Amino acid sequence: MSPVPPDWQFGPVCLWLLPHRPGTRGEPQSREVLGAHFSMPPHDVPMTRDVRGRPWLLPPLADFGTGWSHSGEHLLLGLGQDMQLGVDLERLRPRPRMREVVERYFHPEEVRWLASLSDADCMDRFFRLWCAKEALLKAHGHGISFGLHRLRFAEDAGGALHLAWCDAALGEATRWTLHEWLAAPGYRAALAWYPAEDALPAIMPA
Structure with a gap:
């Protein structure tokens, strides 16, 4: 495979958006792309999983962080050097219980912010926040079981999301980098990464 x-490069991170068959695993497809990128057969990509299922690359690729997310008919794969990264992809779709989910799981400041918005604006911010939180918590290594309320995003003057506050277990909020975008029509995506030199015990491989 050549x-x-x-499809995108945000700073040191390369990202691929791939067609994906719903209901299938993302690892085989990710191995194919990573194998081609590093000029090795897919089965030779030195990848393992920690106890929570997070993928890790081993020597000689241990300096790289990777992760993927699939939703609907697409898979998003990220790869970056000297960092822990997480990506999330979500197909935009009606969420009848959206406000209930926000009130139950999001940070109180986010709950107040979204409560002030119209349904259409709330839906837009809901998917943006969900993707951002999932991407960051995947990079951390625990996923959403860590608690969506333990990190808070806010919009800056230009309308972009930034991490305004987080639980101490997630490190310093200012050390996290976030990119969010529409990866395809009807698909919201987010990428979050934390520098490897600041790696936290909680995100080291088991």
Whole structure:
């Protein structure tokens, strides 16, 4: 398989958006792209999983962080050097219980913010916040079981999300980098990463 050019590059991170068959695993497809990128057979990509299922690359690729997310008919794969990263992809769709989910699981400041918005604006912010939280918590290594209320995002003057506060277990909020975008029509995506030199005990491989 020839190397596949990334669809995006945000700073040191390459990202690929791939067609994906719903209901299938993302690892085989991710191995194919990573194998082509590093000029090795997919089964030779030195990848393992920790106790929570988070993928880790082993030597000689241990300096790289990777992760993927699939939703609907797409898979999003990220790869970056000297960092822990997480990605999330969500197909935009009606969420009848959206406000109930927000009130039950989000940070109180986010709950107040979204409560002030119209249904359409709330839906837009809901998916943006969900993707951002999932991406960051995947990078951390625990996923959403860590608690969506233990980190708070806010919009800056230009309308972009930034991490305004987080639980101490997630490190310093200012050390996290977030990118969010529409990966395809009807698909919201987010990428979050934390520098490897600041790696937290909670996100080291088991």
